[in-house]
Amino acid sequence: MHTMIPGIQSLALPNDQDASGRSFGPEEREALDQVLASGTLTSTKGTFVTRLEKDFARRIGAKHAFACASGSAAIHVAIAALDLEPGDEVVTTPITDMGALSPILYQAAIPVFADVDPLTCNVTAGTIAAALSERTRAIIVTHLFGNPCEMEAIVALAQERGIPLIEDCAQAYGTTYARRHVGTFGTIGCFSLQQGKHITCGEGGIVVTDDDQVARRMYLFINKAWGYGDANPDHYFLALNYRLSELQGAVAYAQLQKLDRNVAVRRERAAELTERLRLVPGIGTPIVPAPGVHTYWKYAIRIDDKVYPGGPPAFAKLLRDSNVTSAPRYIQKPSFMCEVFQKRRTFGKSEFPFSIARPEAVDYRIERFPGTIEGLAHVLVLPINERYTQEHVRYVADAIASTAQELAVQGG
Numbered sequence: 001m002h003t004m005i006p007g008i009q010s011l012a013l014p015n016d017q018d019a020s021g022r023s024f025g026p027e028e029r030e031a032l033d034q035v036l037a038s039g040t041l042t043s044t045k046g047t048f049v050t051r052l053e054k055d056f057a058r059r060i061g062a063k064h065a066f067a068c069a070s071g072s073a074a075i076h077v078a079i080a081a082l083d084l085e086p087g088d089e090v091v092t093t094p095i096t097d098m099g100a101l102s103p104i105l106y107q108a109a110i111p112v113f114a115d116v117d118p119l120t121c122n123v124t125a126g127t128i129a130a131a132l133s134e135r136t137r138a139i140i141v142t143h144l145f146g147n148p149c150e151m152e153a154i155v156a157l158a159q160e161r162g163i164p165l166i167e168d169c170a171q172a173y174g175t176t177y178a179r180r181h182v183g184t185f186g187t188i189g190c191f192s193l194q195q196g197k198h199i200t201c202g203e204g205g206i207v208v209t210d211d212d213q214v215a216r217r218m219y220l221f222i223n224k225a226w227g228y229g230d231a232n233p234d235h236y237f238l239a240l241n242y243r244l245s246e247l248q249g250a251v252a253y254a255q256l257q258k259l260d261r262n263v264a265v266r267r268e269r270a271a272e273l274t275e276r277l278r279l280v281p282g283i284g285t286p287i288v289p290a291p292g293v294h295t296y297w298k299y300a301i302r303i304d305d306k307v308y309p310g311g312p313p314a315f316a317k318l319l320r321d322s323n324v325t326s327a328p329r330y331i332q333k334p335s336f337m338c339e340v341f342q343k344r345r346t347f348g349k350s351e352f353p354f355s356i357a358r359p360e361a362v363d364y365r366i367e368r369f370p371g372t373i374e375g376l377a378h379v380l381v382l383p384i385n386e387r388y389t390q391e392h393v394r395y396v397a398d399a400i401a402s403t404a405q406e407l408a409v410q411g412g
């Protein structure tokens with residue numbers, strides 16, 4: 001059977017889970033040394049987290065930025081800042097990280113899923129509109145893989161209905177739409193600094209907003225709602241400690257200085273890969289909305305299962321023999337098919353907050369989401385990062401071409 005690409009030496013690809021695929025260097029080490037030498041590891045007294053926040057806000061073009069413990073925490077902070085009532089509905093996407101969904105339930109709100117465009121796996125104004133109800137109090141859009149959603153129509157819809165928009169930009173650093181950074185279209189933008197994202201400090205997150213009141217509530221939610229610096233500080237409402245430490249802030253700040261370069265390399269490598277895959281039949285390369293810039297957290301292709309029997313899983317299995325690790329379907333199932341939703345495993349046996357939802361809002365049957373079914377059935381997610389060279393791209397493209405040939409022969 002197929003073991004290696006004929007005539008090509010197997011090549012180890014840079015991996016974002018270790019140093020081979022990450023961009024750590026003396027800058028991060030130097031910043032960490034400074035923090036340790038200062039003896040101040042908490043951001044309430046240190047300087048790195050504050051510098052990270054200021055610099056991030058400036059770069060993205062937002063008035064406020066706050067660092068927090070994770071991308072999941074960032075989503076939680078955003079939802080909490082909107083101060084929803086129990087049972088309020090939040091329209092979101094079924095193709096995302098669970099960390100973007102569990103915070104909705106923790107705030108006693110109801111995740112209502114919009115379907116996606118099967119070609120991009122992103123929600124659209126049309127799919128969001130179909131999921132709105134009288135109870136909708138927020139919309140979350142995820143710019144999946146670093147590819148922007150069609151923001152013009154989505155912003156217009158949110159404004160027309162007067163519903164706050166949250167952008168999950170965990171995978172979309174540097175992504176723009178009509179030359180504007182994603183994360184600044186809605187009321188709040190959320191980012192993740194987890195190991196596998198464009199920039200990282202292991203775990204961490206950032207929220208951004210232009211709204212002063214929302215900013216105040218987000219700051220408080222990260223800080224146990226304690227009014228630091230107020231005349232009569234108190235714990236004003238229910239909140240957690242979601243702070244980032246100075247050690248994480250130091251690494252994140254150094255990483256942020258490398259973001260533009262990392263994004264540029266990812267885009268360059270992705271363009272080369274697209275060029276090389278153009279001629280492979282039955283493979284769809286990323287479709288980017290016209291005024292958008294995709295920054296390739298991952299490089300997702302579509303596999304035509306009429307051309308390649310077995311579709312993405314069969315394709316991935318053969319690719320693996322060439323040492324290219326890909327993810328067929330991206331996530332194994334739409335998030336609402338996980339037990340937390342299907343079995344309503346939340347707080348004891350209460351099934352809260354599902355128990356107080358409109359029945360149609362929590363109708364999590366897969367047949368209601370044809371775009372999601374089709375999108376996941378055809379997507380194959382290829383790794384990419386800023387340590388990829390032209391040689392790596394050529395290797396991946398050759399592996400795909402050779403896999404395509406072999407599978408097509410089996411099918412024909």
Ligand SMILES: *Cc1c(COP(=O)(O)O)cnc(C)c1O
Pocket residue numbers: 070071072073096097099100142168170171192193194203204205
């Ligand atoms: C990674 C990710 C999250 C969660 O971030 P963590 O830092 O892992 O908590 C949320 N949403 C999306 C789209 C993600 O990719």
